[in-house]
Amino acid sequence: MPSNDKIWTAGLVVIGDEILSGRTHDKNIAQVASWLQVQGIRLAEVRVVPDVVARIIEAVNQLRAACDYLFTTGGIGPTHDDITVDAVAQALDVPVVIHPEARAILERYYADKGGLNEGRLRMARVPEGAELIPNRMSGAPGIRRENVILMAGVPHITAGMLDALTGKLEGGAPLKSETIGCWTAESEVAGMLREVESAHENCQIGSYPFFREGRVGANFVVRSTDAGDLAKCVHDLTDGLAERGFEFTHGGI
C-alpha cells in the first residue's frame, strides 16, 4: 500500500470465562474483524481473557497502547461477573460514574419489566467521560470513551452496536481482497505463491487449505488497499496456476 497512507489498527479484548472454558463458541472475533475491514481499520490482535480485573486491565492497556482503537466484548451486563466497566475505568485511571442518559434509557426499558434494581442499575455505570452507543435490542447501551469501545458479549447485541458505530470511526482505505480457489494441494504451488507475492510488494497472499468431498484444495486470498495492484497480482497468480495445469475459480471454492 502507498507509504503515505496511515494504516489504522484496532485491538480486541474478548472478556469471558465462558469462552475460555469452551462452553461458548465466540462469534464476536469474526464479526468485529469483518466490520473493521469495511471501516478501513485493521484488526491487529485479539486477546481472550477471563473475568478477572487485573487480567482485563493488562490486556486493555497493552492493546490500546499498540493500536489506534481498543474494543472489548462481554462483561457489561447486570451480574456480579460483569466487571468490564470497572476494569476499563481502572485501566484509564478514571472513576466509574452513573451515566444519566444510560440511567434514563434503562428506566424506560425496564418500566414495564419491574423497574430498575441494583443489578440493572449496574448497566448505567461507565468510566467517567464516556459517551453511549445505542442498543436497540435490549436497552443497556455500549460505551465509548475516546478510542476505547465497550460492547456487549451476546453476538446479535454486539452486531447492533457495531451498526450504530458504522462510519463514525476514522479509518484508512479499506483492504480489498480477491479469492482464487484451486483443487490443488497448497504444497504443489508453495514456491510459485511465494514468488508472486514477492513480485507485488503492495499485496499479500494468504493460502488456506481445505479437505472437501475427499479432495484437497486451497483458497488463495490476495489482499491490497490498491485495486490496480490487486488485479495485477491476481493476474500473475492465475497465470501461474494455469501454467501448471491447475483449474481455478475466481471467488474461491
Add this chain to the structure above:
Amino acid sequence: MPSNDKIWTAGLVVIGDEILSGRTHDKNIAQVASWLQVQGIRLAEVRVVPDVVARIIEAVNQLRAACDYLFTTGGIGPTHDDITVDAVAQALDVPVVIHPEARAILERYYADKGGLNEGRLRMARVPEGAELIPNRMSGAPGIRRENVILMAGVPHITAGMLDALTGKLEGGAPLKSETIGCWTAESEVAGMLREVESAHENCQIGSYPFFREGRVGANFVVRSTDAGDLAKCVHDLTDGLAERGFEFTHGGI
C-alpha cells in the same frame, strides 16, 4: 478448590491473518478449551496474532512465561505464510532443523503424490530438540518441545493432534460444571447470584443470558473442581430461584 492443588494453566496463540480479517471463523479456541478442561488444565488466555514473526514471538514468550503450557494453532503448513516454526524457534532461542522422522513421514505420505518438494519439506522443520505429534489426517506432524505445542490450523487436523496428546500432559483435577437454565432476565436475580457465589468459595457462577423464542432467559454455570462443593452451590442456587418463583432446568436451556 483445595489450596494444595496446583492449578495447571495453558495459553493459546492462534496464528493467522485469515482469522484477523474475519475471512475464517476460528473453531480452535473452543475445541482446545474444551479439550484442556478434560485434561485438568485451565485455558488462561488466548491471543490471535497475524502472520508476523515478531508478533508471534512476543505472544509466545509472554504466554509461555505466564502459563504451564503454550499451544499454537496455524502456520505449520508448506507455504510462504507458514512461519510458526521459525518464530517459535526464535522465541525458544534454538535453531530450526529438519526432523528425520518428520521427513520420513512426509516422504511416505507424498510417495504417490509427486514426492517431496521444497514446500512439503518445510513441514519437516522443527525447533531443535522437538518431538512430533502424530497427524493421521494429512501426514505433516504437530510439534512439541517441552511445554510448547504447535498444532495445525485446520480444525479437524488440530482435533486429531489433540486426540494424540490426550492423557500425555500433566494436569490437575478437571473442572466440573453444572448448568441451570432459567427463563428469567439475569438482571432479576443478579443480587442472589452474587450472594450464592460468595457463600461457596470453591465455586464460580457464570451467568450467560440469551434471547430465544421472543423470551429472555439465562444459563447459570456453576464450576468447581470439587463435586461436593459444586452440588451444594447448585442446591443453594436452585433454592434461590425457586424462592423467587422462577422455574429452572438442570442441564441448561
